[in-house]
Amino acid sequence: MENSLDPAPPLLEVRGISKSFGAVRALQEVDFTLRAGEIHALLGENGAGKSTLIKVVTGVFPRDAGVVRLGGEEVAPRSAKAALQAGIATVYQEVNLLPNLSVAQNLFLDRQPMRFGIVREGEMRRRANALLTEFGLDIDVAAPLGNYSVAIQHVTAIARAVDLSARVLILDEPTASLDRHEVEILFGIMRQLARRGIGIVFVSHFLDQVYEISDRITVLRNGRLVGERETASLPRLELIRMMLGRELAETTSARAAASEPKAREICASFENYGKAGYVAPFNLELRHGEVVGLAGLLGSGRTETARLVFGAERADGGQARVEGTSVRLQSPRDGVRHGFGYCPEERKTDGIVAELTVRENIVLALQAKRGLHRPLSRREQDELAARYVKMLDIRPPDPERPVGLLSGGNQQKVLLARWLATAPRLLVLDEPTRGIDVGAHAEIIRLIRELCDDGLALLVISSELDEIVTYSDRVIVLRDRAHVEELAGEAIDVTNILAAIAADGAAMQEARA
Amino acid sequence: MKGLPPVLITAIVLVAGFAACAVQFPNIASTRVVGNLLTDNAFLGIVATGMTFVIISGGIDLSVGSVIGFTTVFVALAIERWGIPPLVAFVAVLALSAAFGAAMGAIIHVFDLPPFIVTLAGMFLARGASFLLSTESVPITAPVYSTVSDFALRMPGGGRLTAIAIIMLAIVIGGVLLLRLTRFGANVYALGGGRATASLMGVAVGKMTVKIYMLSSLLAGLAGIVFSFYTSAGYSLSAVGVELDSIAAVVIGGTLLTGGQGSVIGTFLGVLIQGMIQTYINFDGTLSSWWTKIATGVLLFAFIALQQGLVALARRPAAKRAGAVS
Numbered sequence A: 001m002e003n004s005l006d007p008a009p010p011l012l013e014v015r016g017i018s019k020s021f022g023a024v025r026a027l028q029e030v031d032f033t034l035r036a037g038e039i040h041a042l043l044g045e046n047g048a049g050k051s052t053l054i055k056v057v058t059g060v061f062p063r064d065a066g067v068v069r070l071g072g073e074e075v076a077p078r079s080a081k082a083a084l085q086a087g088i089a090t091v092y093q094e095v096n097l098l099p100n101l102s103v104a105q106n107l108f109l110d111r112q113p114m115r116f117g118i119v120r121e122g123e124m125r126r127r128a129n130a131l132l133t134e135f136g137l138d139i140d141v142a143a144p145l146g147n148y149s150v151a152i153q154h155v156t157a158i159a160r161a162v163d164l165s166a167r168v169l170i171l172d173e174p175t176a177s178l179d180r181h182e183v184e185i186l187f188g189i190m191r192q193l194a195r196r197g198i199g200i201v202f203v204s205h206f207l208d209q210v211y212e213i214s215d216r217i218t219v220l221r222n223g224r225l226v227g228e229r230e231t232a233s234l235p236r237l238e239l240i241r242m243m244l245g246r247e248l249a250e251t252t253s254a255r256a257a258a259s260e261p262k263a264r265e266i267c268a269s270f271e272n273y274g275k276a277g278y279v280a281p282f283n284l285e286l287r288h289g290e291v292v293g294l295a296g297l298l299g300s301g302r303t304e305t306a307r308l309v310f311g312a313e314r315a316d317g318g319q320a321r322v323e324g325t326s327v328r329l330q331s332p333r334d335g336v337r338h339g340f341g342y343c344p345e346e347r348k349t350d351g352i353v354a355e356l357t358v359r360e361n362i363v364l365a366l367q368a369k370r371g372l373h374r375p376l377s378r379r380e381q382d383e384l385a386a387r388y389v390k391m392l393d394i395r396p397p398d399p400e401r402p403v404g405l406l407s408g409g410n411q412q413k414v415l416l417a418r419w420l421a422t423a424p425r426l427l428v429l430d431e432p433t434r435g436i437d438v439g440a441h442a443e444i445i446r447l448i449r450e451l452c453d454d455g456l457a458l459l460v461i462s463s464e465l466d467e468i469v470t471y472s473d474r475v476i477v478l479r480d481r482a483h484v485e486e487l488a489g490e491a492i493d494v495t496n497i498l499a500a501i502a503a504d505g506a507a508m509q510e511a512r513a
Numbered sequence B: 001m002k003g004l005p006p007v008l009i010t011a012i013v014l015v016a017g018f019a020a021c022a023v024q025f026p027n028i029a030s031t032r033v034v035g036n037l038l039t040d041n042a043f044l045g046i047v048a049t050g051m052t053f054v055i056i057s058g059g060i061d062l063s064v065g066s067v068i069g070f071t072t073v074f075v076a077l078a079i080e081r082w083g084i085p086p087l088v089a090f091v092a093v094l095a096l097s098a099a100f101g102a103a104m105g106a107i108i109h110v111f112d113l114p115p116f117i118v119t120l121a122g123m124f125l126a127r128g129a130s131f132l133l134s135t136e137s138v139p140i141t142a143p144v145y146s147t148v149s150d151f152a153l154r155m156p157g158g159g160r161l162t163a164i165a166i167i168m169l170a171i172v173i174g175g176v177l178l179l180r181l182t183r184f185g186a187n188v189y190a191l192g193g194g195r196a197t198a199s200l201m202g203v204a205v206g207k208m209t210v211k212i213y214m215l216s217s218l219l220a221g222l223a224g225i226v227f228s229f230y231t232s233a234g235y236s237l238s239a240v241g242v243e244l245d246s247i248a249a250v251v252i253g254g255t256l257l258t259g260g261q262g263s264v265i266g267t268f269l270g271v272l273i274q275g276m277i278q279t280y281i282n283f284d285g286t287l288s289s290w291w292t293k294i295a296t297g298v299l300l301f302a303f304i305a306l307q308q309g310l311v312a313l314a315r316r317p318a319a320k321r322a323g324a325v326s
């Protein structure tokens, strides 16, 4: 591969691809080269055009100009099906699976094992089980996919694509809802496939992962190619500069010491709060001006805790208090009424209303809180929208654009804005930085701190331990659906959190700087 | 724990209803009545089977009633006026309806139009075409018709399983197998789960759409032939509103009107429930037959409410997550 005189054509060659959506020029003369057996990271800020490039190459969107060559031969797939048949398997960013079908049907849709024109259900389930076992999943494959968590659905989508990938495997932010363990498994499989000569395109905003897994990197910015480099010889700061087109203000320093735990008032407290079979009863105090981080593996009860706190799930025991008075949190509406906001993990699929504009999406929760008889005037709406578009750097900065037409990361920013606009007293953020690019990532962490300095209470779930350490005043560690440890002050560091998560020390080697 | 699947509820309603009828009119519980019920509703069972595929795929087909009407007129004229042998006429009309359905499917896909609108247009078109052919009822006297009408399997208890009832049962069984066991069937559910997603997963959405509407129209054509056997006539006003009866049967049978879930067997039970209500009214003798519609309406409401309830339950993430941790 190092041999530049290698006469064999690259596996996938993209030349001069352009694509516009109306006036938006999503791609302009982009080149991209994928060699057999390499893992190639495709990077760029939110809205840079990564997903669009993938969709153009796989025929989901028609292209305006350019050629695509697969193994030296020009191809022009006109649908995802045609791309699959040509040997290009893709997991698109919006996880593409059907919740109403069984897990097995999802894995083998349109390629079920057949005999005499009849689907061999038993054989299909057997193969489905075998396939998922490779990913460390042991689930009932006959059950509808929709019964399972987002993470499991995501793993299923990846397993399907891996199984389908004949020559090229494209993964658009595959790790966005996976925990470390699942990421390790995925990387193991990717390396295995690469050794077999399959070319893999990997999109991610996790630079650690990019450096861990990729051989080469292609960077896009504003729909243009910035450059292609060997991962090993590209310093991280240089990479970030390529992506942003500017230096990133250093923000990852530890939380300012100004956060001495002086008598902060309690915003909400939960005593013996829990639900059988969901989360074991816990005690939790959330104070104004304080960030509490929830750490733990996927399925450890983090999201479950958040849902109980917000009222999205009813507790079956315990006492909740808001500003000292006891309250009942029976539904999300109760949560909103008491001034809570909740930005859920599945925001990409559940939260946004794709047909509504950015402005309409932003004012949604605030309007609901005020009630229908007190409509926000158009001017107020415009002001709010303009403020948050600027604050979160939502791109393109057009409040009147339907949210469905924004890139994945920008859609998430819109959701965050929706809850910020309600000026809550307590904000629960489930994985707030997932799918958000480095630039905006730093912005959001800065924002979390600012909000907190303004007296907001924050409960933040994150799988990024470095990140949790950066902004949390206290960290609660969960394991097996129970709160097992609370760390505060000096005790908050990645090693301690990992130790608490693992308890038996098994996951210690995962400690990465 | 999540309650019964909708199709079981339909079955329970049917059995309970039938038992209640039988208590009041013991004669109802005879193979004779059941045989008649199957014969009377043969055409409905056939179209509703096709409609099930359409609705599960997330569509709707409003044209089926008109296609039945057109078929009866076409067949009657072909045999009686144009001197075409009945079998040839049948093949021709089936080909014609299949092409009609395929065209609607193609238009829905290519122009990305709502199926409601396209098949509504199809409904007017087919009905209009049958009026063009003839506005009066054309009796069919061909010998095949009497042969087929006279044919019946004797059931124990004196009931008659007629040829058209047998055709209907065969179609229902075929429909069950097609939907449950084949790749085509899985793709129908996939489309109902989300067209864009199915397409990203490599399902040939366009071809599937064409095939599904083709199947629906083809079965409507077959239902038209069966209807012409049933009435021994062709009339352009026949089967008005049958599209709605069949949608009702599909929904009562537990198929989600928004697509993605359902079954042919449920639809069959839905047809039987409508037939049972009709039979009850016939036995009673004093009720207007329009009570059938009212009872169907009430049942529809009940089922839609029920489904919404079930859907809401299924959407509750708590239930989702509880069982979903690896």
Ligand SMILES: Nc1ncnc2c1ncn2[C@@H]1O[C@H](COP(=O)(O)OP(=O)(O)OP(=O)(O)O)[C@@H](O)[C@H]1O
Binding pocket: A021, A024, A026, A044, A045, A046, A047, A048, A049, A050, A051, A052, A053, A093, A395, A396, A404, A405, A406, A407, A408, A409, A410, A435, A437
């Ligand atoms: N279907 C569409 N219609 C109109 N504009 C679109 C459409 N899809 C994407 N765009 C626009 O094209 C640009 C590139 O979007 P794309 O989704 O490719 O970004 P991305 O690099 O994948 O970002 P992210 O990291 O946030 O997923 C954005 O400005 C987006 O608003």
Ligand SMILES: [Mg+2]
Binding pocket: A050, A051, A052, A093, A172, A407, A408, A409
């Ligand atoms: Mg993207």
